[in-house]
Amino acid sequence: MRAQEFLTESASGTLYHVTQTKNIPKIKSKGILMMQPTNWLQAGSKERYGSGDVFAFDHLEDAVRWAAKWDWELFKNMGSGNISIIKFESPMDPWKVDDADPLSQASNKGRWLKAATRVTPNQIIDIIPVTNALIKEMLMSK
Numbered sequence: 001m002r003a004q005e006f007l008t009e010s011a012s013g014t015l016y017h018v019t020q021t022k023n024i025p026k027i028k029s030k031g032i033l034m035m036q037p038t039n040w041l042q043a044g045s046k047e048r049y050g051s052g053d054v055f056a057f058d059h060l061e062d063a064v065r066w067a068a069k070w071d072w073e074l075f076k077n078m079g080s081g082n083i084s085i086i087k088f089e090s091p092m093d094p095w096k097v098d099d100a101d102p103l104s105q106a107s108n109k110g111r112w113l114k115a116a117t118r119v120t121p122n123q124i125i126d127i128i129p130v131t132n133a134l135i136k137e138m139l140m141s142k
Helices: 021-030 060-075 132-140
Strands: 014-020 054-057 080-089 112-115 124-131
Touching (some): 014 021, 021 124, 060 132
Antiparallel strands (some): 014 054
16 A cells, blocks of 8 residues: 555544554554553653553654654664554544644644543554655655
C-alpha cells in the first residue's frame, strides 16, 4: 500500500501509534495498553509524560517523522525496520491534543494526540514497518 493512501483516512478516526517493532506480537494479541513502560521521560523530573496515556497521530506523515527521529535516537539508523507504526481505528471522543512538545510539533501536518484509553486488537487495521522506502516516499519526495 502506498503512503498516500493513508493520508485521506485521518478524518474517519484512523490514527497512528509508533512503537518498537519488537512490541508488535504483544500488541497484536493484547492491543495497545495504558501504563506500559514509557520511552519518554521529562528532562528535569525524569517522570513519565502523561498518566500512562496512549499516544497517537492523526496524520501518517507526522507518525513517520516521529518514527524516523526515534529510530535514530534508539538505533542510530533511520528506516531500520526496528520501529513500526500501528494504524488503527478509534472513536475520536477520548483523544485530546498532546501539547507537551510544541517545538517538535511546529511542522506537523495533523494533530498529536493522547488518551487514557486502550486500543483493542480488533481496532488495529495494519502494521507498517518504518523503512527507508517509506521515509523517502513520505518525507523526502516533497
